[in-house]
Amino acid sequence: MIALQPQASNFAVPIDRMFDAMLALCGTVSLGVFVVMFWFCIKYRRGSHADREGRETQKLGLEIAWTLIPFLLFVGMFAWSIDLWTMLRTPPAGAMPIYVVAKQWMWKVQHANGRREIDALHVPLGVPVRLIMTSEDVIHSFYVPDFRVKQDVVPGRYTALWFTATKLGNYPLLCSEYCGTDHAAMLGTVTVMSPKDYQQWLKASISLAPAQAGRRLFVQFGCSGCHDPGSGIRAPDLRGVYGTQVRLADGRRANVDDRYLHDAIMLPAGQRVAGYAPIMPAYQSRIDEEDVLALMAYIKSLKASSSSAEVGHAPH
Ligand code: HEC
Numbered sequence: 196m197i198a199l200q201p202q203a204s205n206f207a208v209p210i211d212r213m214f215d216a217m218l219a220l221c222g223t224v225s226l227g228v229f230v231v232m233f234w235f236c237i238k239y240r241r242g243s244h245a246d247r248e249g250r251e252t253q254k255l256g257l258e259i260a261w262t263l264i265p266f267l268l269f270v271g272m273f274a275w276s277i278d279l280w281t282m283l284r285t286p287p288a289g290a291m292p293i294y295v296v297a298k299q300w301m302w303k304v305q306h307a308n309g310r311r312e313i314d315a316l317h318v319p320l321g322v323p324v325r326l327i328m329t330s331e332d333v334i335h336s337f338y339v340p341d342f343r344v345k346q347d348v349v350p351g352r353y354t355a356l357w358f359t360a361t362k363l364g365n366y367p368l369l370c371s372e373y374c375g376t377d378h379a380a381m382l383g384t385v386t387v388m389s390p391k392d393y394q395q396w397l398k399a400s401i402s403l404a405p406a407q408a409g410r411r412l413f414v415q416f417g418c419s420g421c422h423d424p425g426s427g428i429r430a431p432d433l434r435g436v437y438g439t440q441v442r443l444a445d446g447r448r449a450n451v452d453d454r455y456l457h458d459a460i461m462l463p464a465g466q467r468v469a470g471y472a473p474i475m476p477a478y479q480s481r482i483d484e485e486d487v488l489a490l491m492a493y494i495k496s497l498k499a500s501s502s503s504a505e506v507g508h509a510p511h
């Protein structure tokens with residue numbers, strides 16, 4: 196079948212194939228219904244001499260056939276779409292992470308080495324990329340039609356999206372969730388480059404690595420005053436905390452992942468670590484999502500110290 200849009204990611208062909216199949220199936224069924232409808236309209240129109248005797252007939256075979264065949268077809272479509280959905284939702288283990296923060300009305304992107312861009316996303320050809328996305332304000336939706344991918348970007352949580360670009364070139368990026376006055380202008384471009392060009396592009400701008408930028412913010416926002424070893428204030432040692440499990444004051448256990456760190460900084464009241472006084476202030480109105488990403492990068496970069504056999508934490 197003809198593709199109406201460029202097919203520029205690993206999802207384009209399977210999704211188009213599924214779309215075509217659904218169109219063909221639903222089209223065939225509607226066509227069948229309409230053909231029979233028109234035929235009956237004409238045959239039994241007023242004044243026609245068609246036989247109108249209501250004969251009682253039973254055709255068990257026919258009834259079973261028209262129940263079972265569509266049933267199997269539609270269950271087949273269901274199984275097929277579940278399979279495709281699973282693929283859409285499961286990024287391969289080594290996928291390259293890129294962070295995206297949406298806000299009214301722009302896309303802010305940060306690459307692993309700290310290079311930032313706005314309303315643009317550069318990705319290497321043939322490499323699985325995983326976008327980790329959050330919003331500064333309202334719900335947005337990251338949409339690249341030529342990749343056949345779309346994902347809501349929600350304030351207060353991280354949503355993910357993955358793809359492997361399969362064609363060099365520039366592709367439009369849209370916001371597909373109505374997000375205010377300039378929603379329709381919240382546009383960008385995804386540029387697919389060869390892996391070599393991408394590496395060069397990454398290094399071209401001199402910006403601080405996220406972990407370094409995070410350390411700066413860590414001092415600037417006063418986190419270090421409580422959390423640095425030897426600060427004199429009783430606060431958890433953050434070295435090696437990422438990826439462990441923590442016991443909370445209300446008895447729950449939580450995995451220290453991106454979501455956990457985000458909430459620990461923005462809304463600590465919801466998840467106090469067991470054994471500490473609730474002195475950590477909420478930073479929700481003082482730190483924006485990009486800075487949270489930098490702080491997280493810094494916390495993730497801290498290696499466990501040998502002395503941090505610490506309250507509450509266990510590897511998981
Ligand atoms: C006034 C002291 C203080 C300041 C300032 C402070 N924290 Fe905390 N922080 C704490 C205490 C005490 C806890 C443990 C109790 C809790 O969870 O609220 C904690 C918990 C945390 C946790 C969860 C740690 C774990 O072991 O699970 C993280 C992450 C964290 N803080 C990061 C930060 C960051 C980032 C900043 C700066 C933006 C910051 N903190 C500023 C005192 C502080």
Ligand SMILES: [Cu+2]
Nearest residue numbers: 335370374381
């Ligand atoms: Cu938007």
